[in-house]
Amino acid sequence: MSSLHQFLHHGNYSALQAHLVEMNPVDLARDLEQMERGEMLMVFRLMPKDLAAAVFTYLDSSLHRHIVETITAQEVRELIDEMFIDDAVDLLEELPSNMVRAIINNTSPETRSLINSFLKYPENSAGSLMTVEFVGLFETMTCQQALAIIRKSGVDKETIYTCYATDQSRHLTGAVSLRSILLNDNDCLISEIMHAPVICVHTSEDQETVARKFQEYDLLAMPVVDKENRIVGIITIDDIVDVIEAENTEDIEIMAALHPSEDEYLKTGVWRLSRNRIVWLMVMMISATFTGTIIGHFEEMLRGAVMLAVFIPMLMDTGGNCGAQASTLIIRGMAVGDIDLKDWSLVLWKEIRVGVIVGVALSLLNLIRIMLFTKAGYQIDLVVTLTLFITIIFAKTIGCCLPLFAKLCKFDPALMASPLITTIVDAFSLIVYFTAASCIL
Amino acid sequence: MSSLHQFLHHGNYSALQAHLVEMNPVDLARDLEQMERGEMLMVFRLMPKDLAAAVFTYLDSSLHRHIVETITAQEVRELIDEMFIDDAVDLLEELPSNMVRAIINNTSPETRSLINSFLKYPENSAGSLMTVEFVGLFETMTCQQALAIIRKSGVDKETIYTCYATDQSRHLTGAVSLRSILLNDNDCLISEIMHAPVICVHTSEDQETVARKFQEYDLLAMPVVDKENRIVGIITIDDIVDVIEAENTEDIEIMAALHPSEDEYLKTGVWRLSRNRIVWLMVMMISATFTGTIIGHFEEMLRGAVMLAVFIPMLMDTGGNCGAQASTLIIRGMAVGDIDLKDWSLVLWKEIRVGVIVGVALSLLNLIRIMLFTKAGYQIDLVVTLTLFITIIFAKTIGCCLPLFAKLCKFDPALMASPLITTIVDAFSLIVYFTAASCIL
Numbered sequence: 065m066s067s068l069h070q071f072l073h074h075g076n077y078s079a080l081q082a083h084l085v086e087m088n089p090v091d092l093a094r095d096l097e098q099m100e101r102g103e104m105l106m107v108f109r110l111m112p113k114d115l116a117a118a119v120f121t122y123l124d125s126s127l128h129r130h131i132v133e134t135i136t137a138q139e140v141r142e143l144i145d146e147m148f149i150d151d152a153v154d155l156l157e158e159l160p161s162n163m164v165r166a167i168i169n170n171t172s173p174e175t176r177s178l179i180n181s182f183l184k185y186p187e188n189s190a191g192s193l194m195t196v197e198f199v200g201l202f203e204t205m206t207c208q209q210a211l212a213i214i215r216k217s218g219v220d221k222e223t224i225y226t227c228y229a230t231d232q233s234r235h236l237t238g239a240v241s242l243r244s245i246l247l248n249d250n251d252c253l254i255s256e257i258m259h260a261p262v263i264c265v266h267t268s269e270d271q272e273t274v275a276r277k278f279q280e281y282d283l284l285a286m287p288v289v290d291k292e293n294r295i296v297g298i299i300t301i302d303d304i305v306d307v308i309e310a311e312n313t314e315d316i317e318i319m320a321a322l323h324p325s326e327d328e329y330l331k332t333g334v335w336r337l338s339r340n341r342i343v344w345l346m347v348m349m350i351s352a353t354f355t356g357t358i359i360g361h362f363e364e365m366l367r368g369a370v371m372l373a374v375f376i377p378m379l380m381d382t383g384g385n386c387g388a389q390a391s392t393l394i395i396r397g398m399a400v401g402d403i404d405l406k407d408w409s410l411v412l413w414k415e416i417r418v419g420v421i422v423g424v425a426l427s428l429l430n431l432i433r434i435m436l437f438t439k440a441g442y443q444i445d446l447v448v449t450l451t452l453f454i455t456i457i458f459a460k461t462i463g464c465c466l467p468l469f470a471k472l473c474k475f476d477p478a479l480m481a482s483p484l485i486t487t488i489v490d491a492f493s494l495i496v497y498f499t500a501a502s503c504i505l
Numbered sequence: 506m507s508s509l510h511q512f513l514h515h516g517n518y519s520a521l522q523a524h525l526v527e528m529n530p531v532d533l534a535r536d537l538e539q540m541e542r543g544e545m546l547m548v549f550r551l552m553p554k555d556l557a558a559a560v561f562t563y564l565d566s567s568l569h570r571h572i573v574e575t576i577t578a579q580e581v582r583e584l585i586d587e588m589f590i591d592d593a594v595d596l597l598e599e600l601p602s603n604m605v606r607a608i609i610n611n612t613s614p615e616t617r618s619l620i621n622s623f624l625k626y627p628e629n630s631a632g633s634l635m636t637v638e639f640v641g642l643f644e645t646m647t648c649q650q651a652l653a654i655i656r657k658s659g660v661d662k663e664t665i666y667t668c669y670a671t672d673q674s675r676h677l678t679g680a681v682s683l684r685s686i687l688l689n690d691n692d693c694l695i696s697e698i699m700h701a702p703v704i705c706v707h708t709s710e711d712q713e714t715v716a717r718k719f720q721e722y723d724l725l726a727m728p729v730v731d732k733e734n735r736i737v738g739i740i741t742i743d744d745i746v747d748v749i750e751a752e753n754t755e756d757i758e759i760m761a762a763l764h765p766s767e768d769e770y771l772k773t774g775v776w777r778l779s780r781n782r783i784v785w786l787m788v789m790m791i792s793a794t795f796t797g798t799i800i801g802h803f804e805e806m807l808r809g810a811v812m813l814a815v816f817i818p819m820l821m822d823t824g825g826n827c828g829a830q831a832s833t834l835i836i837r838g839m840a841v842g843d844i845d846l847k848d849w850s851l852v853l854w855k856e857i858r859v860g861v862i863v864g865v866a867l868s869l870l871n872l873i874r875i876m877l878f879t880k881a882g883y884q885i886d887l888v889v890t891l892t893l894f895i896t897i898i899f900a901k902t903i904g905c906c907l908p909l910f911a912k913l914c915k916f917d918p919a920l921m922a923s924p925l926i927t928t929i930v931d932a933f934s935l936i937v938y939f940t941a942a943s944c945i946l
């Protein structure tokens with residue numbers, strides 16, 4: 065950063081240009097983000113076109129808009145033409161629609177038609193994730209012919225390490241690694257060394273499914289085919305890493321009863337942050353009032369034994385925590401593919417037994433504690449111990465059932481995480497508590 | 506699966522062998538896991554050595570042990586020699602130590618010394634994650650010489666798509682992609698086309714840091730160097746994808762107050778599952794009793810106005826949920842690198858404002874609700890509204906501060922997630938509640 069500044073201040077532009085091409089695009093983008101905007105634009109314009117396109121994709125989205133608005137239409141056109149199609153489409157999706165129209169009308173006809181077809185794919189589908197810059201070979205070629213094509217066309221391709229073989233009508237028939245092409249004889253046919261069948265996805269497949277396949281088969285790239293099994297693009301692992309992180313963030317946010325958001329925390333406004341939180345909070349606040357109603361129902365009993373109120377927080381918290389543990393394990397297990405709907409009976413039986421073990425341990429510990437430190441009388445001790453035990457087993461059971469049930473109904477299981485379960489378990493534990501109290505006291 | 510069975514039943518072993526080499530190792534491993542163990546072993550032994558080694562790495566760990574115990578020492582030796590070193594080390598780490606000793610003594614001397622040096626790296630370090638099967642080139646070579654080396658040695662290498670250039674003493678000096686070697690002239694020098702400096706990690710670096718670097722720079726492979734900057738291995742992206750998922754699972758489990766575990770849920774025993782949950786549950790149960798003590802302290806007041814107890818669950822739940830939302834966003838923000846310790850003032854100021862907005866909205870909604878449906882009297886309405894408002898702001902504040910504070914003290918911020926915060930917020934809200942009640946009533 066300071067070195068870029070120095071070059072600028074001394075007006076030493078050719079040395080700056082030489083320095084720029086030596087830098088890593090990621091680092092360069094980070095430095096640019098910290099510069100004053102006029103200087104940033106000056107440096108940006110000094111970069112060769114391919115570097116500028118690479119750096120641009122790593123810049124923050126607020127800077128994207130600033131740059132596109134500031135540079136000339138001709139420069140925008142060159143930038144978009146130089147970018148990989150999937151990056152260009154990502155850029156267009158974050159710009160306002162009038163700008164998008166202006167940009168698309170301004171690009172080269174081929175780029176324009178490509179972008180248009182990309183914009184038609186649903187968000188988060190394999191089609192929206194893919195890039196069209198792949199090496200396609202015919203299965204009838206020899207290794208030597210294939211290498212010649214890769215040498216000639218490889219420069220503009222996102223990855224050349226896996227090539228895809230097709231028949232004459234461009235139906236996907238096999239995959240062949242650059243490694244096999246290199247390591248085999250010159251006149252060996254592609255059809256002899258290619259792998260078939262190829263693991264591939266359809267354009268409309270959800271990105272989460274795509275990510276699972278990548279992980280399952282340890283792939284670096286995967287072809288995307290249309291309904292007629294013709295290859296239309298590839299997805300590369302670097303985009304999949306981002307998908308995995310985004311899906312994880314979404315799950316974690318939903319599990320904490322947040323409306324999921326793709327924006328960075330520090331760059332999200334206070335109103336937006338509040339809106340993302342408030343709906344679920346309201347729902348849960350209202351439902352928690354039912355729990356209050358239960359207490360209201362037993363008001364008379366509580367007046368007679370106010371001591372009962374002392375144990376309410378402990379019962380509610382422990383039940384909530386037990387439920388949260390169970391639901392978290394099940395939600396995560398389903399997300400990473402370890403647990404499937406058909407395992408429901410195994411899961412349920414496991415959680416019931418865990419509930420019994422945990423229930424015995426915790427209620428015994430608690431019994432000892434209240435007998436030693438609280439002078440509530442043995443009747444209340446009994447009520448508390450019994451309630452705690454039953455609540456824990458219930459919490460573990462409901463904690464594993466709800467996510468499975470959500471999956472069955474095709475809802476996101478993450479919705480069934482701790483806040484919702486806490487509310488249900490709270491109500492249950494209070495009903496058990498007061499019922500037990502009215503029987504025993 | 507059924508096709509494998511058919512071959513076996515007809516005793517058609519040569520056809521089975523031909524069928525096996527056509528299959529994807531991942532699918533093959535899945536099929537083997539579902540077979541009866543004797544048949545599984547028979548099929549396993551029919552595979553060519555390299556396929557057997559690939560399939561073996563995808564098998565479940567219980568089968569690993571079964572196979573290693575059943576096949577001959579000679580077969581184990583061939584299997585280990587054929588596997589990539591990092592996979593072999595992973596296998597050894599899951600076997601009991603007497604078996605490990607027997608296996609290591611039995612492998613070839615080179616493999617043995619490699620495995621031994623690997624076993625010295627701390628778990629989850631870059632050293633334990635790397636593989637030694639990379640292509641190393643000298644910077645003084647020409648592209649043609651480099652290609653000849655890749656062709657000759659490439660077969661046994663985990664990836665040949667990025668090669669690393671060193672000076673004569675094997676100090677890492679640059680990285681060069683197979684793509685550049687292919688696309689440049691035959692007599693172009695590696696030193697002219699290589700990238701420098703190379704983004705690399707030290708053997709002792711934590712795997713989470715390594716994963717961040719991979720994501721930041723969109724890499725497919727990264728070299729690992731020793732203290733003298735000599736290249737000792739590489740880490741490939743497929744292992745990083747697994748690291749990312751494992752780190753996410755760990756975070757999610759810690760956030761739900763679970764002792765993190767790397768085992769699959771369905772394969773973990775009931776006692777183990779219970780042990781992973783019980784310690785935190787006990788800690789939180791004991792701390793929740795302090796909340797109960799607060800109620801006990803105000804027993805007299807509660808006896809006079811039992812109605813107050815009705816609102817306790819709603820206040821506790823809402824406070825806990827607000828705190829959980831804030832802490833989750835901050836913990837996740839820090840995990841993906843969006844939020845840094847130095848941003849603490851920005852975060853705090855944001856959360857206070859969000860707290861005010863959410864607090865106003867929720868307490869107004871609640872006020873309307875209790876005025877309409879609960880006949881508690883305007884004094885209690887006032888106490889509840891005031892407590893709710895203050896609790897929400899407190900929950901948002903403490904929810905963002907605790908994870909930051911944990912990071913400052915070098916603890917895992919995920920420890921400060923909802924269960925712990927719930928306990929703190931519960932106690933706080935009850936103190937505010939009863940204090941307000943004693944002032945106003």
